[in-house]
Amino acid sequence: MRLFSCPVCQQQVYFDNSACLACGSEIAFAPDVMQMVAVGAPDGAHRCCVQRTTSDLCNWAIEAADPIERCRSCRLTGAESVVGADALRARAEAAKRQVLYTLLQLGVPFAPKMGDDDLQGLRFVWTLPAPGGAPTFTGQQNGTITLNLNEADDAHREATRISFGEPQRTVLGHLRHELSHYFFHRFVEGWPAIEDFRATFGDERADYSAALEQHYQQGPRADWQQFFISAYAASHPWEDWAETCAHYLLMVEAVDTAAAWGLRLASPASPPVQPGDAAASAPVERLVLDQWLPLARFLNAMSRSLGLPDSYPYLLPPPVLGKLRLVQIALTEKGRSA
């Protein structure tokens, strides 16, 4: 995530800000120019997304000439999403804007689903299980990403994380994971080179429900850390793809953030990443080994100094690097030609 500045007074502002704390100007993030813009003036080039004044608290802008009232992020939220649960929904919307920012930077295309038979479009549906009713699950199908909003509730999410024995569980991570399933559906499924995928991730035609059942009953294979980014990734090639691709999105954003802040921990031989470089133009080995791993080690050391758990409790063994390479190809090359 880049650093942003107030368009009026040039003071530093964050991606989430809707006002400049220094001069009080009303500001919004404009995805068409990837900058913060002033939205106070009625004759400006941008206006506010209509969801700014609702409980969704959207801080994105729309081009003044655009007839649609909702921004590029809010128009992805399905009308069937739960109403109420305002604080949880606002957190989910904020995480969605953050991950969409990474997609915009990478040049990965996305557009709202135009109907249930539009298999290319994307839609986010926020759900909550009714009290005493059936549980709702987080998942992705044909471009519809469903998030159980309880995942935005800290106490609920942490209890779930502990019960599954996961090192981390975040709303942002959920959205990256489910979006990654969508990217598989969108960019990989019809690949002429699907054999490349199968050689790297395994055969995705393996029985999915049987694989998950086995995972939850018996756990992952004992040596999973040598081959997979997470225990869950070992359950089925689809989940391996989603977990690995989610980590790719995480790394791209984190390396970009470090570059924006001028934090330089890479080995002296490697060229520095420029802010806004999307980090994705670097070969994946350089991104991981020269840029991300030094940062991750630093972050873990700093977390321990602060008395917090490791910020990045994951290993990246060589087979995972090979998988990340395929993810990068799918998102950059296929994404741009889609």
Ligand SMILES: [Zn+2]
């Ligand atoms: Zn300002």
Ligand SMILES: [Zn+2]
């Ligand atoms: Zn919006």
Ligand SMILES: [Zn+2]
């Ligand atoms: Zn999944």
